[in-house]
Amino acid sequence: MDALFQFLLRMGDNTLVLGHRVSEWCGHSPILEEDIALANTALDMIGQTQLWLGLAGEVEGKGRSADDLAFLRDAWDFRNVLLVELPNGDFGQTMMRQFLFDAWNVTMLGRLMQSSDKRVADIAEKASKEAAYHVERSGDTVVGLGDGTEESHARMQAALDYLWPYVGEMFESDDVDAAMVEAGISPDPASLRGEFDELVGRVLAEATLTIPASPYAHKGGRTGYMHTEHLGHLLATMQWLQRAYPGAKW
Protein backbone atom coordinates (compact mmCIF):
# COMPACT_ATOMS: atom_id res chain seq x y z
CA MET A 1 0.00 0.00 0.00
CA ASP A 2 3.06 2.24 -0.02
CA ALA A 3 2.33 3.21 -3.64
CA LEU A 4 -1.19 4.31 -2.70
CA PHE A 5 0.22 6.30 0.22
CA GLN A 6 2.71 8.01 -2.12
CA PHE A 7 -0.03 8.75 -4.65
CA LEU A 8 -2.23 10.32 -1.97
CA LEU A 9 0.69 12.41 -0.70
CA ARG A 10 1.23 13.71 -4.23
CA MET A 11 -2.41 14.74 -4.51
CA GLY A 12 -2.57 16.24 -1.02
CA ASP A 13 0.81 17.97 -1.12
CA ASN A 14 -0.07 19.68 -4.40
CA THR A 15 -3.17 21.26 -2.93
CA LEU A 16 -1.53 21.93 0.44
CA VAL A 17 1.46 23.78 -0.96
CA LEU A 18 -0.51 25.70 -3.58
CA GLY A 19 -3.24 26.47 -1.05
CA HIS A 20 -0.63 27.93 1.27
CA ARG A 21 1.00 29.91 -1.54
CA VAL A 22 -2.33 31.40 -2.59
CA SER A 23 -3.20 32.24 1.02
CA GLU A 24 -0.07 34.44 1.10
CA TRP A 25 -2.08 36.93 -0.98
CA CYS A 26 -4.61 37.44 1.79
CA GLY A 27 -4.69 41.18 2.43
CA HIS A 28 -2.31 41.97 -0.47
CA SER A 29 -4.36 41.46 -3.63
CA PRO A 30 -4.77 44.24 -6.22
CA ILE A 31 -8.45 44.72 -5.36
CA LEU A 32 -10.79 43.50 -2.62
CA GLU A 33 -12.75 41.12 -4.86
CA GLU A 34 -9.57 39.36 -5.94
CA ASP A 35 -8.42 39.15 -2.35
CA ILE A 36 -11.63 37.38 -1.39
CA ALA A 37 -11.51 35.15 -4.46
CA LEU A 38 -7.93 34.06 -3.77
CA ALA A 39 -8.67 33.41 -0.11
CA ASN A 40 -11.65 31.28 -1.10
CA THR A 41 -9.59 29.38 -3.65
CA ALA A 42 -6.96 28.73 -0.98
CA LEU A 43 -9.67 27.47 1.39
CA ASP A 44 -11.00 25.02 -1.18
CA MET A 45 -7.50 23.70 -1.73
CA ILE A 46 -6.80 23.31 1.96
CA GLY A 47 -10.15 21.52 2.27
CA GLN A 48 -9.15 19.13 -0.49
CA THR A 49 -5.83 18.64 1.29
CA GLN A 50 -7.64 17.52 4.44
CA LEU A 51 -9.41 14.85 2.41
CA TRP A 52 -6.32 13.62 0.53
CA LEU A 53 -3.92 13.68 3.46
CA GLY A 54 -6.60 12.35 5.81
CA LEU A 55 -6.92 9.31 3.57
CA ALA A 56 -3.13 9.10 3.21
CA GLY A 57 -2.76 8.85 6.99
CA GLU A 58 -5.48 6.19 7.12
CA VAL A 59 -3.83 4.15 4.36
CA GLU A 60 -0.41 4.46 5.97
CA GLY A 61 -1.86 3.01 9.18
CA LYS A 62 0.62 4.59 11.58
CA GLY A 63 -1.89 6.87 13.22
CA ARG A 64 -0.77 10.05 11.46
CA SER A 65 -3.51 12.62 10.85
CA ALA A 66 -3.74 15.08 7.96
CA ASP A 67 -2.37 17.73 10.33
CA ASP A 68 0.59 15.53 11.29
CA LEU A 69 1.43 15.01 7.64
CA ALA A 70 1.08 18.70 6.81
CA PHE A 71 2.97 20.17 9.74
CA LEU A 72 5.48 17.57 10.84
CA ARG A 73 7.20 16.45 7.63
CA ASP A 74 10.22 18.24 6.24
CA ALA A 75 10.86 19.33 2.65
CA TRP A 76 12.35 16.02 1.45
CA ASP A 77 9.18 14.15 2.41
CA PHE A 78 6.89 16.40 0.36
CA ARG A 79 5.61 15.01 -2.94
CA ASN A 80 4.13 18.07 -4.66
CA VAL A 81 5.16 19.08 -8.17
CA LEU A 82 7.65 21.95 -8.32
CA LEU A 83 5.15 24.22 -10.08
CA VAL A 84 3.04 24.76 -6.97
CA GLU A 85 5.93 25.70 -4.68
CA LEU A 86 7.24 28.48 -6.93
CA PRO A 87 6.92 31.97 -5.47
CA ASN A 88 3.81 34.01 -6.21
CA GLY A 89 5.60 36.71 -8.21
CA ASP A 90 3.13 39.35 -9.35
CA PHE A 91 -0.62 38.80 -9.52
CA GLY A 92 -0.35 37.71 -13.16
CA GLN A 93 2.23 35.05 -12.36
CA THR A 94 0.07 33.76 -9.51
CA MET A 95 -2.95 33.47 -11.79
CA MET A 96 -0.93 31.82 -14.57
CA ARG A 97 0.41 29.24 -12.09
CA GLN A 98 -3.13 28.72 -10.81
CA PHE A 99 -4.49 28.20 -14.31
CA LEU A 100 -1.80 25.69 -15.28
CA PHE A 101 -2.42 23.73 -12.08
CA ASP A 102 -6.23 24.00 -12.29
CA ALA A 103 -6.17 22.71 -15.87
CA TRP A 104 -4.20 19.65 -14.75
CA ASN A 105 -6.22 19.17 -11.56
CA VAL A 106 -9.63 19.33 -13.21
CA THR A 107 -8.48 16.80 -15.82
CA MET A 108 -6.98 14.48 -13.21
CA LEU A 109 -10.01 14.67 -10.89
CA GLY A 110 -12.34 13.91 -13.79
CA ARG A 111 -10.46 10.65 -14.35
CA LEU A 112 -10.18 9.84 -10.65
CA MET A 113 -13.97 9.86 -10.36
CA GLN A 114 -13.73 6.46 -12.12
CA SER A 115 -11.15 5.17 -9.61
CA SER A 116 -11.47 1.55 -8.48
CA ASP A 117 -10.92 2.84 -4.91
CA LYS A 118 -14.23 4.33 -3.80
CA ARG A 119 -12.56 6.59 -1.23
CA VAL A 120 -10.47 8.17 -3.99
CA ALA A 121 -13.46 8.43 -6.33
CA ASP A 122 -15.54 10.13 -3.62
CA ILE A 123 -12.87 12.76 -2.90
CA ALA A 124 -12.45 13.36 -6.63
CA GLU A 125 -16.20 13.82 -7.08
CA LYS A 126 -16.27 16.43 -4.33
CA ALA A 127 -13.10 18.24 -5.41
CA SER A 128 -13.84 18.26 -9.12
CA LYS A 129 -16.82 20.57 -8.66
CA GLU A 130 -14.55 23.10 -6.98
CA ALA A 131 -11.75 22.59 -9.49
CA ALA A 132 -14.17 23.26 -12.37
CA TYR A 133 -15.05 26.59 -10.77
CA HIS A 134 -11.38 27.41 -10.17
CA VAL A 135 -10.28 26.74 -13.74
CA GLU A 136 -13.13 28.85 -15.09
CA ARG A 137 -12.00 31.76 -12.96
CA SER A 138 -8.23 31.41 -13.47
CA GLY A 139 -8.76 30.86 -17.21
CA ASP A 140 -10.91 34.00 -17.48
CA THR A 141 -8.28 36.00 -15.62
CA VAL A 142 -5.47 34.72 -17.85
CA VAL A 143 -7.48 35.75 -20.91
CA GLY A 144 -8.38 39.14 -19.42
CA LEU A 145 -4.78 39.98 -18.55
CA GLY A 146 -3.13 38.30 -21.55
CA ASP A 147 -5.43 40.01 -24.02
CA GLY A 148 -5.39 43.21 -21.94
CA THR A 149 -3.02 46.16 -22.01
CA GLU A 150 0.50 46.10 -23.39
CA GLU A 151 1.80 45.95 -19.81
CA SER A 152 -0.49 43.15 -18.65
CA HIS A 153 0.19 41.15 -21.82
CA ALA A 154 3.95 41.43 -21.34
CA ARG A 155 3.69 40.32 -17.72
CA MET A 156 1.51 37.33 -18.59
CA GLN A 157 3.87 36.25 -21.35
CA ALA A 158 6.80 36.56 -18.94
CA ALA A 159 4.86 34.48 -16.38
CA LEU A 160 4.15 31.79 -18.96
CA ASP A 161 7.79 31.73 -20.08
CA TYR A 162 8.91 31.30 -16.46
CA LEU A 163 6.32 28.67 -15.50
CA TRP A 164 6.08 26.56 -18.63
CA PRO A 165 9.25 24.50 -17.91
CA TYR A 166 7.47 23.30 -14.73
CA VAL A 167 4.41 21.96 -16.57
CA GLY A 168 6.02 18.76 -17.86
CA GLU A 169 6.50 17.29 -14.38
CA MET A 170 2.74 16.96 -13.93
CA PHE A 171 2.72 14.33 -16.70
CA GLU A 172 5.73 12.29 -15.57
CA SER A 173 5.24 8.63 -14.65
CA ASP A 174 7.20 6.31 -12.37
CA ASP A 175 6.75 3.06 -10.45
CA VAL A 176 4.14 4.60 -8.15
CA ASP A 177 2.02 5.59 -11.14
CA ALA A 178 2.48 2.18 -12.74
CA ALA A 179 1.20 0.53 -9.54
CA MET A 180 -1.78 2.89 -9.43
CA VAL A 181 -2.64 2.20 -13.07
CA GLU A 182 -2.30 -1.53 -12.45
CA ALA A 183 -4.76 -1.32 -9.54
CA GLY A 184 -7.16 0.87 -11.51
CA ILE A 185 -6.84 3.59 -8.88
CA SER A 186 -5.41 6.39 -10.99
CA PRO A 187 -4.70 7.05 -14.67
CA ASP A 188 -1.19 7.29 -16.09
CA PRO A 189 -0.40 11.02 -15.80
CA ALA A 190 0.98 10.97 -19.35
CA SER A 191 -2.51 10.08 -20.60
CA LEU A 192 -3.85 13.43 -19.33
CA ARG A 193 -1.58 15.46 -21.58
CA GLY A 194 -3.85 15.55 -24.64
CA GLU A 195 -6.84 16.90 -22.74
CA PHE A 196 -4.63 19.37 -20.86
CA ASP A 197 -2.99 20.66 -24.05
CA GLU A 198 -6.36 21.12 -25.69
CA LEU A 199 -7.74 23.20 -22.78
CA VAL A 200 -4.56 25.18 -22.15
CA GLY A 201 -3.93 25.76 -25.85
CA ARG A 202 -7.43 27.15 -26.34
CA VAL A 203 -7.25 29.53 -23.36
CA LEU A 204 -3.71 30.74 -24.06
CA ALA A 205 -4.58 31.37 -27.72
CA GLU A 206 -7.55 33.46 -26.61
CA ALA A 207 -5.20 35.25 -24.23
CA THR A 208 -2.92 36.02 -27.24
CA LEU A 209 -0.02 34.32 -25.43
CA THR A 210 2.64 32.11 -27.00
CA ILE A 211 3.56 28.76 -25.47
CA PRO A 212 7.38 28.46 -25.28
CA ALA A 213 8.83 26.01 -27.78
CA SER A 214 11.35 24.30 -25.49
CA PRO A 215 10.20 20.89 -24.21
CA TYR A 216 12.58 21.07 -21.22
CA ALA A 217 10.93 20.13 -17.91
CA HIS A 218 12.22 20.68 -14.38
CA LYS A 219 11.35 17.75 -12.16
CA GLY A 220 12.04 16.13 -8.82
CA GLY A 221 9.13 17.40 -6.73
CA ARG A 222 6.62 14.58 -7.03
CA THR A 223 9.32 11.96 -6.50
CA GLY A 224 10.87 13.94 -3.66
CA TYR A 225 14.25 13.71 -5.41
CA MET A 226 14.88 17.43 -5.22
CA HIS A 227 12.59 20.36 -4.46
CA THR A 228 13.42 23.97 -5.25
CA GLU A 229 14.88 26.13 -2.50
CA HIS A 230 11.47 27.82 -2.24
CA LEU A 231 9.72 24.92 -0.53
CA GLY A 232 11.85 25.08 2.62
CA HIS A 233 11.07 28.76 3.07
CA LEU A 234 7.36 28.10 2.62
CA LEU A 235 7.40 25.29 5.17
CA ALA A 236 9.34 27.42 7.65
CA THR A 237 6.41 29.83 7.67
CA MET A 238 3.64 27.26 7.46
CA GLN A 239 5.00 24.87 10.08
CA TRP A 240 6.49 27.40 12.47
CA LEU A 241 3.83 27.18 15.14
CA GLN A 242 3.79 23.38 15.39
CA ARG A 243 7.58 23.33 15.43
CA ALA A 244 7.88 25.98 18.13
CA TYR A 245 4.99 24.67 20.24
CA PRO A 246 4.69 20.94 19.44
CA GLY A 247 1.14 19.68 19.78
CA ALA A 248 -0.34 23.16 20.29
CA LYS A 249 -4.12 23.17 19.86
CA TRP A 250 -6.81 25.83 19.99
Next chain:
Amino acid sequence: MAHPSTKQVWDWLDQVPDPEIPVISLVDLGIIRDVAWQGDHLDVTVTPTYSGCPATTQINEDILAGLASHGLTDVTLHRQLSPAWTTDWLSDKGKAALERFGIAPPAPKGTPERCPHCGGQNLEKTSQFGSTPCKALWRCTDCLEPFDYFKCI
Protein backbone atom coordinates in the same frame (compact mmCIF):
# COMPACT_ATOMS: atom_id res chain seq x y z
CA MET B 1 -36.97 2.77 25.66
CA ALA B 2 -39.05 4.56 23.04
CA HIS B 3 -37.19 7.16 21.06
CA PRO B 4 -38.52 10.09 19.01
CA SER B 5 -39.44 9.33 15.41
CA THR B 6 -37.00 10.18 12.63
CA LYS B 7 -39.60 12.72 11.45
CA GLN B 8 -39.33 14.40 14.85
CA VAL B 9 -35.54 14.42 14.59
CA TRP B 10 -35.70 15.98 11.12
CA ASP B 11 -37.97 18.71 12.54
CA TRP B 12 -35.50 19.41 15.32
CA LEU B 13 -32.63 19.56 12.84
CA ASP B 14 -34.71 21.97 10.78
CA GLN B 15 -34.45 24.35 13.75
CA VAL B 16 -30.65 24.37 13.68
CA PRO B 17 -29.57 27.45 11.71
CA ASP B 18 -26.71 27.51 9.23
CA PRO B 19 -23.92 29.32 11.11
CA GLU B 20 -23.05 31.59 8.17
CA ILE B 21 -26.55 32.23 6.80
CA PRO B 22 -28.73 31.85 9.89
CA VAL B 23 -32.02 32.53 8.05
CA ILE B 24 -31.90 29.00 6.66
CA SER B 25 -31.62 25.73 8.54
CA LEU B 26 -29.14 22.94 7.98
CA VAL B 27 -32.03 20.90 6.59
CA ASP B 28 -32.89 23.74 4.16
CA LEU B 29 -29.26 23.77 3.06
CA GLY B 30 -29.58 20.10 2.08
CA ILE B 31 -26.50 18.90 3.94
CA ILE B 32 -28.33 16.51 6.28
CA ARG B 33 -28.49 13.40 4.13
CA ASP B 34 -29.88 10.79 6.49
CA VAL B 35 -31.22 10.23 9.99
CA ALA B 36 -31.44 6.65 11.24
CA TRP B 37 -31.92 4.88 14.54
CA GLN B 38 -29.81 1.85 15.47
CA GLY B 39 -31.66 0.76 18.57
CA ASP B 40 -31.36 3.80 20.85
CA HIS B 41 -28.36 5.15 18.98
CA LEU B 42 -28.87 7.86 16.38
CA ASP B 43 -26.79 8.10 13.19
CA VAL B 44 -26.87 11.40 11.31
CA THR B 45 -25.21 11.62 7.89
CA VAL B 46 -23.89 15.02 6.85
CA THR B 47 -22.26 16.11 3.60
CA PRO B 48 -19.99 19.18 3.37
CA THR B 49 -20.98 22.05 1.07
CA TYR B 50 -17.43 22.92 0.01
CA SER B 51 -14.49 20.82 1.12
CA GLY B 52 -12.80 23.95 2.47
CA CYS B 53 -15.87 25.35 4.17
CA PRO B 54 -14.56 26.69 7.50
CA ALA B 55 -18.02 26.28 9.04
CA THR B 56 -17.90 22.48 8.90
CA THR B 57 -16.67 22.02 12.46
CA GLN B 58 -19.16 24.57 13.74
CA ILE B 59 -21.98 22.84 11.89
CA ASN B 60 -21.13 19.50 13.47
CA GLU B 61 -21.07 21.06 16.93
CA ASP B 62 -24.39 22.81 16.28
CA ILE B 63 -26.05 19.56 15.20
CA LEU B 64 -24.89 17.76 18.33
CA ALA B 65 -25.89 20.67 20.58
CA GLY B 66 -29.29 21.01 18.86
CA LEU B 67 -30.06 17.33 19.35
CA ALA B 68 -28.72 17.34 22.91
CA SER B 69 -31.14 20.14 23.79
CA HIS B 70 -33.93 17.64 23.03
CA GLY B 71 -32.28 14.97 25.14
CA LEU B 72 -30.53 13.11 22.32
CA THR B 73 -26.91 12.55 23.32
CA ASP B 74 -26.13 9.10 21.91
CA VAL B 75 -25.49 10.45 18.41
CA THR B 76 -22.81 9.74 15.80
CA LEU B 77 -22.21 12.07 12.84
CA HIS B 78 -21.05 10.47 9.60
CA ARG B 79 -19.41 12.43 6.82
CA GLN B 80 -20.56 11.48 3.34
CA LEU B 81 -18.71 12.86 0.29
CA SER B 82 -20.62 11.09 -2.45
CA PRO B 83 -22.98 12.06 -3.96
CA ALA B 84 -21.37 15.49 -3.67
CA TRP B 85 -23.52 18.30 -2.32
CA THR B 86 -25.40 20.29 -4.93
CA THR B 87 -27.46 23.47 -4.65
CA ASP B 88 -30.34 21.42 -6.13
CA TRP B 89 -30.76 20.13 -2.58
CA LEU B 90 -31.66 23.56 -1.17
CA SER B 91 -35.28 23.48 -0.05
CA ASP B 92 -37.89 25.83 -1.59
CA LYS B 93 -38.47 27.20 1.91
CA GLY B 94 -34.75 27.86 2.16
CA LYS B 95 -34.59 29.58 -1.25
CA ALA B 96 -37.44 31.90 -0.33
CA ALA B 97 -35.74 32.72 3.00
CA LEU B 98 -32.47 33.49 1.21
CA GLU B 99 -34.17 35.95 -1.11
CA ARG B 100 -35.95 37.72 1.77
CA PHE B 101 -32.56 37.98 3.46
CA GLY B 102 -31.08 39.70 0.38
CA ILE B 103 -29.23 36.73 -1.13
CA ALA B 104 -30.31 35.69 -4.61
CA PRO B 105 -30.97 31.93 -4.52
CA PRO B 106 -29.28 29.60 -7.00
CA ALA B 107 -31.09 29.53 -10.33
CA PRO B 108 -31.02 26.75 -12.94
CA LYS B 109 -29.49 28.96 -15.63
CA GLY B 110 -26.46 29.59 -13.38
CA THR B 111 -27.02 33.32 -12.88
CA PRO B 112 -29.43 35.11 -10.50
CA GLU B 113 -33.01 35.50 -11.71
CA ARG B 114 -33.61 38.91 -10.22
CA CYS B 115 -32.26 41.45 -7.77
CA PRO B 116 -33.26 40.32 -4.26
CA HIS B 117 -33.76 43.99 -3.28
CA CYS B 118 -35.90 45.47 -6.09
CA GLY B 119 -36.63 42.51 -8.37
CA GLY B 120 -34.72 44.23 -11.20
CA GLN B 121 -33.50 42.13 -14.12
CA ASN B 122 -30.48 44.22 -15.13
CA LEU B 123 -27.67 42.53 -13.28
CA GLU B 124 -23.91 42.23 -13.59
CA LYS B 125 -21.36 39.98 -11.95
CA THR B 126 -18.75 41.71 -9.80
CA SER B 127 -16.76 38.65 -8.70
CA GLN B 128 -17.00 34.89 -8.87
CA PHE B 129 -16.45 34.68 -5.12
CA GLY B 130 -18.32 36.49 -2.36
CA SER B 131 -17.96 36.55 1.40
CA THR B 132 -18.04 32.75 1.55
CA PRO B 133 -17.08 30.06 -0.99
CA CYS B 134 -20.75 29.35 -1.70
CA LYS B 135 -21.56 32.87 -2.87
CA ALA B 136 -20.65 35.16 -5.76
CA LEU B 137 -20.86 38.96 -5.80
CA TRP B 138 -23.37 40.63 -8.11
CA ARG B 139 -24.75 44.13 -8.61
CA CYS B 140 -28.13 45.37 -9.73
CA THR B 141 -27.91 48.17 -12.30
CA ASP B 142 -31.53 49.19 -11.62
CA CYS B 143 -31.25 49.97 -7.89
CA LEU B 144 -27.43 50.02 -7.92
CA GLU B 145 -27.26 47.79 -4.84
CA PRO B 146 -24.70 44.98 -4.57
CA PHE B 147 -25.94 41.57 -3.50
CA ASP B 148 -24.71 38.03 -2.88
CA TYR B 149 -25.73 35.25 -5.23
CA PHE B 150 -25.78 31.72 -3.84
CA LYS B 151 -24.02 30.06 -6.71
CA CYS B 152 -24.95 26.75 -8.29
CA ILE B 153 -22.69 23.78 -7.92
